[in-house]
Amino acid sequence: MDKNVIYSIKSLYRESMNIIGYTFGSGEHSCCVVGALRGNEIQQMAICAQLIDTLKRLEENGCIANGKSIMIIPCANHYSMNIGKRFWPLDNTDINRMFPGYDQGETTQRIADGLFKSIKDYVYGVQMASFYREGEFLPHVKVMDTDCKNRETYESLTDFGLPYGLIRIPQPYDTATLNYNWQIWGCHAYSLFSNYTEHIGRQSTQTAVNAVLRFLIAKGIIKWALHRGMHTRVLNEELxxxxxxxxxxxxxxxxxxxxxxxxxxxxxxxxxxxxxxxxxxxxxxxxxxxxxxxxxxxxxxxxxxxxxxxxxxx
Amino acid sequence: MIKPVSVAALPVAENFIIQKNRIENDAGPGCKRVCVVTGTHGDELEGQYVCAQLAKILNEDKQKLSGIVDIYPALNPLGIDSVTRGFPMFDLDMNRIFPGSQTGLLAEVVAHDVIHDIDGADMCIDIHSSNIFLREIPQVRVSEQTAAELLSYAVMLNVDLVWIHASATVLESTLAHSLNIRGVKTLVVEMGVGMRITENYCTQLVDGILNLLHELGMWSGQIGQVRKPLVSKDQRIDFLNSDAHGIFIPGASHGSHVNAGDCIGKVIDPLVGVVVEEVLAPNSGLLFTLREYPVVFGGSLLARIMEDSKNG
Structure with missing residues (x-):
């Protein structure tokens, strides 16, 4: 496992916020998993943390396929997480409404840019997402129905083994999200929604970790055996x-x-x-x-x- | 006449209400209607004084009005009441959810009701006041795609600047875009700073709105001298973002003309007492945006300058 700072930002009186990427394997940039972009996405960070812990063991056992690499970024906003705030501490902007980012722009545009430059070229992208509504979801995986439709992206919804795979028609406010821009850049991008956001559910964390591992197995990125999960019902979100x-x-x-x-x-x-x-x-x-x-x-x-x-x- | 625009029950013994003040005279069939809207962001208060002054003037001289003026002072009353920019208990910016939905969440239903209420008006003026971080001179912002239709109206509003900016998909969910595509000519005004009222800016805009009403044939009362704004047609807009983190101390007057190389301000580190960044004007022009809130991160916007026209 390699551990690298992929973007860093300084504050007046706090230690630097270093966004860390954990890389397993080497070669092709095969799959990137992004956890918390918001300060209250604790479950999303915890899923990535457990995924890293699991991938460490898999890598030690030679389970990462030759010529394939996986990067996990568990948290890209710990400045907000450490003060219990969902959005950016100073101006309350949302990093996940700033993609693809801009390196000469505002702070959260720069963070989005720094992050996106490191992850945009992966073949597959999985974002541990949270929703703007307060509540509990059945675990599911979602893709945006962008103009760059790619049959493989939709068909692969079933590879996660979650009960539902949703296809969403993007709204204007979706166009600055990570998922949307990943897909525009040619990445097969998925948003994985777990049951909770601020609460870490033990079972739901394991469900999400297994879903990502199942996907990595299906794509030949890791060599491992795991049960196939649930039959995935794929449907348009509007239904x-x-x-x-x-x-x-x-x-x-x-x-x-x-x-x-x-x-x-x-x-x-x-x-x-x-x-x-x-x-x-x-x-x-x-x-x-x-x-x-x-x-x-x-x-x-x-x-x-x-x-x-x-x-x-x- | 005060009329409800959107009403919904809140959990405990209270209704959420958006109201408008309809001021009308000689309002027969086919008369013109202009809407003045503000308070979408709960921390932007400049429009409050504009609404109050406009209502006062129109009511005092109502016989000089011909048509309907609808004044909506608070599209986000819960935000204004709680010093909250967004719609409380709703994650998305209220100005990113238009045209709303009849079957959505409260904020989306409200957005739908507002659009439905304004629909059919001849014009709408959507007043914003930046945010708590930046101070703006009175300006109208129009997108490139609407400039041809709106510019002639924008210059009537007695502002100092008309900024024609590039379109962005994400802005397609603003109130202004949603109304413009419905045929309601909508001008977005930005002026002042969040959480404050700049009385002279408000008075300036009130004069502009009266002038617009006059030009539309709706107002025969007194109007003040109307200034001719700068229009950003071919001029470059320089965005000056901080590259350092620290405390910003302005070094130039907001709204002034600056020359290339002039000091706009500096970013200091109070712990060690040094200047960590000196911010210089890259070009000569109008300093129309200046940072108001001192704390900055790398990337924080400090100023915007509209470069002098090369055509003189």
Whole structure:
């Protein structure tokens, strides 16, 4: 394993923030895995840390394929992580809205540029992503449906062995993300969503680590045996049904992520926050699997409380 | 007349409300409507004073108005109330989610309601005040793709500068872009600095808005002298970013003309008492942006200069 500082930035009164890349094997830049770009992506960093620990052992046992290399960057924003802030400490900008970056630009543009220069030429890229909504997801992997469609990118969604592979039509605000720009540069890029962001789930961490290892095996980058994981259902993200709250108050959930529900099943109640009575009941609009569940106790009107993946699209 | 634009229930005994003040006179079918919008970012407050002054002037002389002026002082009332730039409890910049969605999260539903409410207006003026880091002279920013249509209106607004900037995909989700593609001519004003009100800038813009209304045939009341702005047609804009980390001390006056080689400021290290970077003007021109917040990292924007026109 080689350990290198791939980008460094100084602060007035803090030690330098060194973004470290851990490289296994040598030769072709085969796969890069990026963890936390935001200061609260603790699960994403922990997944990379465990992946590094595993790859160390695999490398010692000669399991990295000849002529292939893997780089893992567990954290690119520990200045924010060390003060419990999601975005950049000074100006609250998001590194993951700054790609491909600009070396003469603002601080987070420079960080994005420094990072991207080191990782843009990998054949495969996996970002441990978090979502802007508060809640718990079923683990899944996602690709952007950019103009540079590549059949292999979509077909390889199943190589992770996660229950779902999603294809997303990018919105304008997606165009400055790492995943989007990786793909524009010709990399087969994936965003891997684990269950949590600020919480490290033991099982979910292992699930994500295994998903990446399975992908590396499928691509011939590591030589190792691992069970094939789950059958992956690939679908367009827009087919997922959003279930919104139409009342505001205290959320009392009756179902949780991963549960199967039938049309009409009670998903949750909204309780009056001052008087305790039920002011709203939300029922499932379809037969399907609970893919996302909001995890805050208070809900605002229009909160996206559940996402359901329907069993069928008809 | 005060009207709700978007209403949603918050969890505990409160509604989220965006309001507008509709001021109208002689507003029959086919009359013109102009919208003045601000407060998308909760830390940008210059527009608050503009809205207040405009409402006062129009109400005091309402018989001189012909048509409708809708004033939206706060698209992000929770942000303004809590000194928060973004929409509280929502990760994305509110000015990156337009045109919104009827089935999205609260911020997206609000964005949809705002667009729907403004839709059909003849013009919209979207007032911003930079952020807490940078001070801007009063300016209108238009993208290259809308410049041909908007420039003649931008120069009516009594600003000092019209900056025609390159288009970027990420800006396609701004309020201004979303309205422009719907046919509502929308001008983005930037002026002043976050969390502050610069009274003379606000008064200058109010005069400009009255002038615009006058030119549209909607205002027959008094208008002040209107200045002719510089327009960044073929001039280069220099971005001066810090290469060092430290404390920035300005060395030139904001809004002044600087010559190539002039000191714009310096970055100092207070621990050892040395200047770690001296910032010099690369070209002669108008210093239209100057850093206000002293702490800088490598990359922090310190100033922007619009180079003098080579055509004199």
């Amino acid at each position: 997922i049904i959003n279930v919104q709250a139409r009342n505001a108050g205290i959320l009392k959930k009756h179902v949780y992520v991963g549960e199967e529900v039938s049309e009409g099943d009670l998903l949750c109640e909204i309780i009056h926050p001052l008087e305790g009575n039920t002011i709203g009941r939300i029922k499932s609009p379809t037969d399907g699997t609970v893919f996302f569940a909001y995890n805050k106790q208070l809900v605002t009107e229009y909160s996206d409380v559940f996402n359901i993946v329907p069993f069928s699209y008809t």
